[in-house]
Structures are given as C-alpha cells and as structure tokens.
Amino acid sequence: MRKDAADRRSALLRAAAVVFAEEGIDTPLDRIAERAGVGRGTLYRNFANRTEIALAVLLDEVSILGERFADSDNDEAFLDFLAALSDTLTRNTALGGVVRAAPSSELLDPLRRALVKAATPALKISQAADIVRDDITPSDVRILSAMLGAALHNAAPAERNAIAHRTLTLVIDSVQSRP
Incomplete structure (x- = not known):
C-alpha cells in the first residue's frame, strides 16, 4: 500500500473509533469520511461496509x-x-x-x-x-x-x-x- 493510501486508511480508522464512540455504531458512515478529511469513495475503497x-x-x-x-x-x-x-x-x-x-x-x-x-x-x-x-x-x-x-x-x-x-x-x- 502506498504511503498516502496507508495514511488515509489510518485516518479513517482513527475517525471511525471517535465517531462510533461519540455517536454510536449506527451513525452515517459519511461522518467518518468527513472527520477523516476524505471522500466517501475513499472510505468505501478501504471498507466495503x-x-x-x-x-x-x-x-x-x-x-x-x-x-x-x-x-x-x-x-x-x-x-x-x-x-x-x-x-x-x-x-x-x-x-x-x-x-x-x-x-x-x-x-x-x-x-x-x-x-x-x-x-x-x-x-x-x-x-x-x-x-x-x-x-x-x-x-x-x-x-x-x-x-x-x-x-x-x-x-x-x-x-x-x-x-x-x-x-x-x-x-x-x-x-x-x-x-
């Protein structure tokens, strides 16, 4: 994995941990992408669901x-x-x-x-x-x-x-x- 792709994936994981803790597991996944500073496409390329x-x-x-x-x-x-x-x-x-x-x-x-x-x-x-x-x-x-x-x-x-x-x-x- 390229460094920039690995960095985006790490940002998504950190954001997901915070968003799930603050808003619950049913929160819209778009909030994770937003918090990580990436687009929806990046989120779904890394995690299907x-x-x-x-x-x-x-x-x-x-x-x-x-x-x-x-x-x-x-x-x-x-x-x-x-x-x-x-x-x-x-x-x-x-x-x-x-x-x-x-x-x-x-x-x-x-x-x-x-x-x-x-x-x-x-x-x-x-x-x-x-x-x-x-x-x-x-x-x-x-x-x-x-x-x-x-x-x-x-x-x-x-x-x-x-x-x-x-x-x-x-x-x-x-x-x-x-x-």
Whole structure:
C-alpha cells in the first residue's frame, strides 16, 4: 500500500473509533469520511461496509494492546492485559454488537488471531511467575474475551461500568493460580 493510501486508511480508522464512540455504531458512515478529511469513495475503497470498518477498529485496538504488553516485565502482565481488554471492550460496546452480528465466522478470524497474538507474551510471563494457571492457553483468550464482552451486551449505559468491573473480577479470579 502506498504511503498516502496507508495514511488515509489510518485516518479513517482513527475517525471511525471517535465517531462510533461519540455517536454510536449506527451513525452515517459519511461522518467518518468527513472527520477523516476524505471522500466517501475513499472510505468505501478501504471498507466495503460498517462491519468491515468496525472489525478494523477493533483489530487496531487489539494490536495496540499487543504492543503495550509485548515486552512487559510485570509478573501480573496477563491480569493487566485482561483489565485493559475489558476497558477496550467497555469503550467499544457498540462495536461488539457488530462482531456478534458478523455475517460469517471467517470475517472474525483476523481479530481472533490478533487477540491470541496480543495476549500470548503476557500470559507466558504470568504463568512463569505462577500468577496464572498453567492450563490456560493462548487460545483461551478468545473465551475470556467473549466472557468480558458478553456481560456488556444490552447493558444499560448507567450500569455498564459496574457490570464490566464485576465481570473482570470474576474472570481474573478464574485464571489465577491457586495455592
């Protein structure tokens, strides 16, 4: 991809993250193009539909999480990763609905792979320190992510943070090593 095309795509992703957070997932996609400073054609050349752009925003968020925890030296890195993932899912609740409504499972494969890749280094660190159970595998992150996100589905905005916090507490308790 040429640099100018890559820059426009990045601008669209940043704009989509902000617009979806401010106006909701059903906002007209033209607002994203406008905020990114590009035309509708550029948006649709990069993303065919709302699902594609929502998945790309989530993929970007997961990539940022992966970078953040790639070189951690904190024994509780995986617990911190789960907390950051919970925060990401809470901020992007509307995007979770798009993921649940994805027309095919294959569309979600890149997101799933990115999630496993992002979590693996932190998981290894916490398991080596005997903070996290040895039987937790990198692919279990998909399950843990689903648990964190499922509790937010249809939660009223006023109770979303409390539900997210309680769900995170239960998930962290489930992965910790026992004496």
